[in-house]
Amino acid sequence: MEHDLAKGPASDAAPTGRGRSRTTKAFWRKIRQPLAQSRFVKNAIASLFAQFVRFVRLTNRVVEGSARFSGGAYTEFEPGIIALWHGQHLLTPAYYPKRKPLVAMVSRSADAELNALMLEKFGIEAVRGSGGRENARHLDKGGAKALIALKKSLAVGKNVAMIADIPHGTPRDAGLGIVLLARLSGRPLVPVAITTSRRKVLEKSW
Structure with missing residues (x-):
């Protein structure tokens, strides 16, 4: 009996976890398209890419013999x-x-x-x-x-x-x-x- 009672709350909590997961996925699907179309977001990502490319250049030497x-x-x-x-x-x-x-x-x-x-x-x-x-x-x-x-x-x-x-x-x-x-x-x-x-x-x- 005690074993059955102990399992009760856990089984009741499981649907709540799945429900939260579905809510999170639904929220992401809702905002994903506006984010992808946002000029601000695109510019932010492009700025990150640009900084990464600059970082790669700063940390890598040009191969000897390469034309500049x-x-x-x-x-x-x-x-x-x-x-x-x-x-x-x-x-x-x-x-x-x-x-x-x-x-x-x-x-x-x-x-x-x-x-x-x-x-x-x-x-x-x-x-x-x-x-x-x-x-x-x-x-x-x-x-x-x-x-x-x-x-x-x-x-x-x-x-x-x-x-x-x-x-x-x-x-x-x-x-x-x-x-x-x-x-x-x-x-x-x-x-x-x-x-x-x-x-x-x-x-x-x-």
Whole structure:
């Protein structure tokens, strides 16, 4: 009898715990969308990303023999089209010299908006657009307008940056967008890769 009585309160408390869990989940679902759309929250996250990138640069040395943006290695090619691979572009804002204007093409996806906001923290202008595929289904993603904007930037002496390979495509396989920009502008492609000796590679992130 005593054993049964001892179990009583515990069994009564269990639904309360589950109820609290359901309430918490319902509350999170309610605020998740407004938070994701909040300009303040996005700017806060972008600022954290920017500080992290600066921290990585401060705590990692440039590999000996690497050409530096600010060391004049690319002066003869400017204004040029900086070509980057996915995964080797994240540190570019921290290493690009502040005195030189740069315009970067950033996807119009919701995730890439944080990337665009982070670039602004470094004084880099972002134009939004996706391109590179031959499929007509992708022509409405702003790629054409973005290419025109980048071409105009090159014409006034600004360097521009694009990620050469296409999301969800073949890694390290350049799309047509960056090639088309070089052809239309007559400016050279400048291949750039920035990585660190200490890193974590996300193999299944593509």
